[in-house]
Amino acid sequence: MQIYPTMSPLDLGDKQGSAVALGYFDGIHLGHRAVIGGAVDWARAHGAAPAVFTFQLPAGSRMKGRRLLSTEDKHRIIAGLGVEHYLVPAFEDIQAMTPEQFVRGLVTDCRARALFCGENFTFGAKAAGDPGLLRQLCAPLGVEVYVQPMAQFEGKPVSSSRIRSALEGGDIPAANAMLGAPYAIRFPVQHGAGLGRTLGVPTINQIYPAGYQLPRYGIYITRTTIGGASYPSATGLGSRPTVNDDPAKVTCETFIPGFSGDLYGADPVVEFFAYLSPSKKFDTLDQLRDCIQNAARRAQEYFQ
Template sequence: MQIYPTMSPLELGGKQGSAVALGYFDGIHIGHRSVIGGAVDWAAAHGAAPAVFTFKLPAGSKIKGRRLFSAEDKHRLVAGLGVEHYLVPAFEDIQAMTPDQFVRGLVADCQARAFFCGENFTFGAKAAGNPALLQELCAPLGVEVHILPMAQYEGKPVSSTRIRAALEGGDIPAANGMLGAPYAIRFPVRHGQGLGHTLGVPTINQIYPDGYQLPRYGIYITRTWIGGKAYPSATGLGSRPTVNDDPAKVTCETFIPGFSGDLYGADPVVEFHTYLSPSKKFDTLDELCACIQNAARRAQEYFQ
């Protein structure tokens, strides 16, 4: 997948124009997948190139809420859906465009033959454009506009806001159902205190960067992917109340039974599947060790 960090012409390589999915796509959830999949399928049927148009918010921006994925993981997910061209200009570069300027510029850059968007899509300065206006502006340009209904989960529209709320509440099945895939993190493994090795339950230590959505503190059944192989695992997310003297420090530690090897500096993928219990302070390290072993046993049973 070719990534374009600015508004620029697509290098279509002989393809007959493009079909472009439009949106912010922060969660790549089932609604986003429907919009992107529509563009991919249309492109395949019409000899066009499948493309996505989105944008990059300034660092620290809270316009769209806390991040669910890194930019790199969004790229992997979108590429995995069959997209060949990914336009992601800075928000500052497009925020002053009128709806007409936005549409005409995008049609020219993409040689667009079809646009796909959700029914809640907005565009142009101050979000003045909506799907109806997109159809109106595209009609004289000969560009098709396909408006897809919002995806539903348990009778309500899917949104990244709902996914964040599900993670905050520890409702991993709901988050995964709306995402269309397991919620997962891919952060570098950091050096910790080495306590897990001492207890016989070595863990990998990953730190959520600032601005990312945190799941509920507690213990989870997870699955960790290392070198293309999946391992049942148990993950503790929180302030490590038994051994940590800094309650503000949040860690994500995963015990992977059956795995031995040095993962420092690597970025294994840890998928979250089920919330087991809240974090608690144990009276002894033996009790802590027993809790970790029990969670690991339940993870192995879960994936059998």
């Protein structure tokens, strides 16, 4: 997948124009996948190149809520959906464009023959454009516009805000259903205090970067993928109340029974499947060890 960090012409080679999916695509949830999939399918059927147009928010921006994916994982997932060209200019570069300027630039740079978006898509300065205006502006240019209906889960539209709420409540099955894939993290393994190793339950320590959505504090059934191999695992997310005097310090520690090896600096993928219990302070370290081992047994049973 070719990535374009500015509004610039796509290198389409001998492809007959492009089909472009439009949106922010922050979680790559079911609705996003439908929009992107529509563009990919249309492009393949018409000899065109499948493309995505999105934008990059400034570092630390909360405009779209806390992050569900890293930039790298967002690129990886979108490429895996069959997208060949990915335009991601900075938001500051496009925020002042009128709807007319936006469409003209998009169609020119992408040689777009078809555009795909969701029902709630907006574009142009102050979000002045909607799917109806998109159709109106594209009609004289001979560009087709396809508007995907909102994906539904339990009778309500799927949205990134609903996914964040599900994660905050520990409802991992709901979050995974709306995402269309397991909620996962891929953060570098960092050095911790080494207590797990002392207790016979060594854990990998991953820290959520600032600005990311945190799931509910507690213990989870997870699956950890290392070098192409996947292992049932148990993950504790929170302030480690038994051994930590700083409640503001949040860690994400995963015990992978049956795995041994040095993962410091690596970035294994930890997928979440079920919430087991809230964090609690144990009276002894033996009780803490027993809790971790019990969670690991439940994880192994879950994946049998």
